[in-house]
Amino acid sequence: MLKYVIAYAHGSSSSLSQSPGPAALALLSIFAHAVVDKIKTDASSLTGRGIIVFKSILTSYLPSIQEHFSPSLDQLQYSTDRRRTLAILENLEKLFQWPSCVERVHVNYFDPSHYPKLTELLLKGNSAQRELQIFATALATKNQSASALWKQLVDSLEDFFEPEIEERGPDLSELQEWDVANEDPDDNQAFVLNLHKALWEHFLFNCQYEWESVITNLRLNWWSKEELAGTYAVCFSLFFLGDQRPENWNAACQWQDTQISVFKLNKVILVEPQEVDVAEAEKGTLVLLPSGASENSKDCDETVSSCSEDDDGDEFWELLGVPTQSQLKFAYAASFKYRGPSQAIRPSLRNYPSVSLTKLLGSEKFNDKPKLLLSFLLVRTLWQYYESDWMGEDWSKDSVHFMFNEHDGVSKVISVNEPFLQTRFNIVDQSNEIESTSKPTTVRSSKKQHKKHLKHQAKLRTHPYPKVLALGIMLLEIELGQRIENFGGRECNDSDEVNVLHNIGVKVLRNEKVWPPKGIYTAVKRAIEICIKPDLEVLGTNKKLLRGNFFHAVVGPLKAMVAGAWPNADTQEMNPIVFEDTDFSPSPVAGELSIHNTKTNNSGYAINPPAPPPSNSALNIGKPSVAIAGNVMATDSPITVDQWFENLDDFDYALKISKSRRNENCQPIKVAILDTGVLESYYQADQMFQKSIKNYKDFVSDDLTTRRENTGHGTNCIQLLQKVYADAEIYVGRVFQGSQATDNTHKLMAAAIKHAVDVWKVKVICMPSGFTTASQEIDDAISTAIYARTLVFAAASNLSNFTSIAFPARLFQTFRLFCMFSTIAGAKPTCYFNPAAHKKARYNFAILGEGIQVPPIHNGAIQNPLSGTSFSTIVAAGVAAKIIDFSSHPDVRGKIDDVDALCQVEGMSEVFAQMVSAVDNSYHCLTPWKLLRGWRPEDAEEEEMRLAGCTAW
Structure with a gap:
């Protein structure tokens, strides 16, 4: 069988080099299995002083590697497996050729002729003990070339067992630069603007609870369109959390999962299915059915609520404060109308605060795949939400949040490809003596003063587009794995945070030691430079044309690149960040879990943080490097x-x-x-x-x-x-x-x-x-x-x-x-x-x-x-x-x-x-x-x- 495989691979080497398909992977699997089995067996019989480590590593690693190569021929499913296997074979071939120093040509496909010593070992059935003994003896005497080769072999063995993120598309290293995509026809900015305006007006004066504000997490990787009566709505997924007054802070955190469909029409009538009047729809009035109903339905679920015009949206508040595991569905045109409950899009843990991007920077889970996907989602978010109040000028890594959910039976995980944009709606105090009719005037006056202040600041700013700068800073932080503030910058002595960040960002881009980081993709690198410098030849100076220019220069290239790797970036699966079952702080005031970044330098800061706080504290791993003794006692134990x-x-x-x-x-x-x-x-x-x-x-x-x-x-x-x-x-x-x-x-x-x-x-x-x-x-x-x-x-x-x-x-x-x-x-x-x-x-x-x-x-x-x-x-x-x-x-x-x-x-x-x-x-x-x-x-x-x-x- 093995001789046939080797002969077949020899005869098919040209085709195998062109495309590593199932046949090529199968042949590689059989060959690798035979090589590892042979060396493992012969290494176990080695004797002599000074070869304990050499023998133990081979005999401990090779059996596990051998298990990976199943005779079923289907083990090497991904090109990552192929590369790792070829690396091991390459180093084993060098070991059997040692001390020969003939330079070898690197190949990324399987061809037995590239491994003459290993092939001879298998075909002739000779013992490998002689070559292994010679190399082990040289290694024990600290021979430099043997030591260097041994390190390469050990590295390839270690790499083989590194956790692998399941890929559902080509490896990132195989991506090519794609043509720039056309501007997205699904521009939902009008609906985004309308949703924020509706929530702001509703939250401002209609609150029925003792809340000072409402924290809102808007999902960035999901929305859908809904067509009805000649028009359509855009459906958004949001989580709401009431930020309570200090006297009520002991209440538990409980997010409310909702879907809100924002319609173009100004009038919505929620009726039973049998009462649908198509003529009304043709006149411009939207007739909205209860969730799950159709015009041909004869029966209607009595549990679905029906709001009258007199309700004026009160039901929105009533249901928002009721704990439930259902997802609440609302429609909005002129007011909020309840459409009924449904299953959640993605089950989330409602009783845990969300986690900001700030707290996750530096995690080793941020490898190439999550970095690229998250960067694309944030770039698209800026384009979609640029002109809305969802995104203030101060939006940053503290504005981007992640919800806890469950994954494959493991609770408390975070999927970095499911970001949320967090904003806070303040609520006017109902106990003051100002009449309700005067409230809008008061609010408008306050907003007018704020706009005047911003206009004054804008004259002194070194960057014309603060939101674009904020995006560039976030993309830079994601690539470097640390907060931009770690690079200093307060020496610029400027009261405007925009100028401070701009100053630091430009300095980092000029620092050859940290920029560009290893492995950054051209499209991402270009996006960061356009956003931070900024490149006005690309973005332009006309703010009305900014979104279009930004799409063609930044969104388009990234979208095309991502589309070449995965069919849908919004639903792409990836390995989540897993948290242990510890006591997280449930305070709804903070709105997020206190998890500090651990990697604070691109060269790799040391990571032994302080001892854990008492059990009632939030997880705090903010201090880096060296573990300083903390104010803690040992965990309860019958033994002291x-x-x-x-x-x-x-x-x-x-x-x-x-x-x-x-x-x-x-x-x-x-x-x-x-x-x-x-x-x-x-x-x-x-x-x-x-x-x-x-x-x-x-x-x-x-x-x-x-x-x-x-x-x-x-x-x-x-x-x-x-x-x-x-x-x-x-x-x-x-x-x-x-x-x-x-x-x-x-x-x-x-x-x-x-x-x-x-x-x-x-x-x-x-x-x-x-x-x-x-x-x-x-x-x-x-x-x-x-x-x-x-x-x-x-x-x-x-x-x-x-x-x-x-x-x-x-x-x-x-x-x-x-x-x-x-x-x-x-x-x-x-x-x-x-x-x-x-x-x-x-x-x-x-x-x-x-x-x-x-x-x-x-x-x-x-x-x-x-x-x-x-x-x-x-x-x-x-x-x-x-x-x-x-x-x-x-x-x-x-x-x-x-x-x-x-x-x-x-x-x-x-x-x-x-x-x-x-x-x-x-x-x-x-x-x-x-x-x-x-x-x-x-x-x-x-x-x-x-x-x-x-x-x-």
Whole structure:
């Protein structure tokens, strides 16, 4: 069968290169399955020193990859799968050709002749052990070319398991620039204007509830047309939320889902089906049937309401405040008429505030697909709503909102391709003494003064179209993944926010380091530049022609590009952002969930935010970089943190050694903490008593005279390490200047890792932080640590599922370092901190990281408990260092089979595996004293406990 496949593929190579259809994918699947199966089998038999990591990675990844290639020939459904498979085959072919350095031609189609070594391996049935052994030996001796190729192979294996968003169209990378679309015939601006005017007039004076305003979310990716009696209406989807007076703020949040059909005619009569008079319709009066009825209907659902002319829209208010899961349908011509209930277009969670775009910027879910779709929807929104009050001059990322809904059985998800435009209708206080007849005059006077102020401002503005500028800023923020304010700009000293934003936007566009970001599409880039600069040759100076010019220059190209990828951008499915089941703030006053952005720099800021607030608070992940201890207690648990450390004391008792028994072959383990530094006062105190801190280097300022620390986080980490492993020799590297990373933090961290390995000669490195984006420099530095037999521990992230596992912790999948998750004292993982466990990883280790108390670092100051994966990282590193120390003790040396393996991730992982007390939701929860096999100091002799420790691994 395989020989036939290879022969057929050889004969069909020209056609396969032209179109990767089902036959090509099937042949690729069979070939890849055979190659992976062969290498997996032969790799499992490799022996020898120094090849543990090489062997373990191949034998752990290849079986999972092999499962993907089913004999049913239908597994490689998307071109993304094809590219990833070809990348693995390419690197395996290079491995079998190594050390040959012949330059290979890149191909994006399958042809067996492109893989001569792999093809020969399959056809001749020879063993692959020889080639694998040669390469593994070179890798163990730090051969540079072997190391570079190995990294490429590991990267391709890791990429294969990255979560894949289901594509329902061509890959974005395969899109071409399409011809500009013609102007959209479905211009609904007249209906948009009429809807806002109707709601504003109705909300202003007719409110029947104790509301100060009505928050309105208008769906931007859905509307429909409805034809009746020679005319038609445009139907809009909206959510309403009453913003209550302060004395009523304890009421629960409850959005009301509605559809409003806006008709052209001025008169609407709602009647029963049998009373329809077509003649009335021909005279210009619209006869509106109840929802679901037809002119031929004989029966009418008695539950459908019928409004009379005397109701004058009161029923609109009556129903707006009634909690219901139905969607309420209204019609509007001269007034609002109720048409009955219906099923919602998309079920949303009504009792949760909506989330603004501001809060979602920086999420890793914003990859190419959601960025492009959301950008297009916002561009179209500006064109559709430009001349309406739905969109003020101050519209921004705070005006664009998203509703919570359910997706595939998972609650609390947000679909970024379903944006809403949020506005607020203020309500006139009915308790004042102004007569109702004078109210319109008062309102008109206020609006007149406001327009006068705007006219004065417009004379001083540097950008003629503030709404267009606001759109350009939003598109720029979406591409960069951060708020524009993070780039500064207050130095321009201007009271007009439009001028401030214009100044920042232009500066960002001129900054070659951040603009354009990697992978931006030409049409999007052009749209941003047109909107921000602005390009008046394109937009023109005549405001009456602006919408038409904007369509042809911005909307058209984007619409054509999107149409080339997906049939309908409004209904295109995409992977949602998933939130854990936590206590969100239900306050209807705020109107949105407090979720702060986490990515604040295009180079990739570190992302270990503060510990979680009390359970009644909204989720707050606003502070970046380094986890500062928050004012929290550990989650309720029958086991306290003190009890956890009492058990750790038993573990320490079994592994301890007196100073008198140490010799030159049995020295305390050197541990580096690369973080925010250490307080000078704490350093001086340490030198007087413990003398744990052996060296300090400031990579930020190169100051050799004084120790620095601006956050307290680094000092807390030192305290905790001393608590876990009292004998540790601590080396402190200051990499962060404050609680936020800068543009060069990646470089500083890489330099610190190499310094810790090459100069300090540490055995354990702690990185209680992480970055949103990967860094080749840090990656290379970690490789240096691996070859030096130095263990690296990194924090997973404190953002739950808001983002994926931070870099470099995510490298744990291939045994390059330890990624540490957090548990409470009862050895249960917390859903509040931890990102999701990686299903394909052999181990997802988690250890105590909540509610840990250490002495105050400032005299008289209250020290909040430490919580976060930063601190679980320190705890795990301390335990590992203690175990390595124990393995060198004179009475232990020789009783442990492979001591060197303890300084490799795979070897120490097997020891950690013996500590696992439970696997909870794929997290491997650690209790170190489990190594003692139940022995306790009061029940056993010291020698028995130490022997138990030796035989545990």
